[in-house]
Amino acid sequence: MESSSIKKYAAEAFGTCVLTLFGCGSAAVAGSVLGTLGIALAFGLSIVAMAFVIGGTSGCHINPAVSFGLFLDKRLSGKDLIGYWVAQFVGGIVGAALLYFIIANCASLGGVAATGLGCDGYEAASSVGISLIGALVVEVILTCIFVLSVLGSTANEKTAPYAGIIIGLTLAFVHIMGIPLTGTSVNPARSFGPALLMAPIDPTAISQVWVFVVAPLVGAALAAVIWKAFKTAK
Structure with missing residues (x-):
């Protein structure tokens, strides 16, 4: 494997780790204080920060749905x-x-079982009890809008220098609506990690995680179709 490829993949692993740790960590550790807006900003700001750290190396996808759309x-x-x-x-x-290690070492938090790891979910695992079908539709729509912001902001030389900020704000934007509904995935890797680590404690997240893998990829494909239509119309 070429060294340039290794650097790109390492950058993607690092960026996704940071997004998961700080985004899901904000929800698990300080969600009651931050509220929906605060958690949404934590995810969005993670993108902004990583865009300036690894954007020049890998493009800062840090999301399988974004990579699929591109x-x-x-x-x-x-x-x-x-x-x-x-x-x-x-x-x-x-x-x-x-995140699991940090929470496990904070006596007053009550442990991972009490705080969770910022997992996504539907039905009883959703704060508003959204159905399976509802969760699928929501995640497709939110991911479609998010990936469209990536495709659009990175395709234009005038907006490309600000793409990290645009994409980060859009991620926060979709989280504001999505957090009460599903917890907001729009990112299969961000959903799978916490679900896997929570599996020995509560198998609900891992049993539902397929929704947050499939729906974002479908949303990314839809975004690519819409973006192609917009480009053709020019």
Whole structure:
């Protein structure tokens, strides 16, 4: 494997780890204080920060759905798509493991069982009890809007320098609506890591995580179709 590829994949793993740790960590550790807006900003600001750290190395996808959208728009090779996906899922698991360790070492939090790891969910695992079908539709829509912001902001030379800020704000924007509904995934790696680490304590998240893998990928594909139609219309 070429050193440039190793650097890209390592950057994606690192960025996804940071997103998972700080985004899910804000929900698990300080969600009652921060509220929906605060958690949404934590996820969005994670993107902004990582865009300036690893954007020049890997493009700062840190999300399998984003990589899939860029692949469908022919901006990412099939080889790199697989490499990015593996790195992103590894990063999500490591980020969740770090969060697990931190919570387990905070006596007053009551442990991981009490706080959770910022997992996504539907029905009883949703704060508003959204149905399975509702969760699928919500995640497709939110991911579609998010990935569209990536495709649009990175395609134009005038907006590309500000893409990290645009994408980060859009991620916060979709989280504001999505957090009460599903917890907001729009990112299979961010959902899988916490669900995997929570499995020995509560199997609900891991049994539902397929929704938060499938729906974001469908949303990314829809975004690619819409973006292609917009480009053709020009």
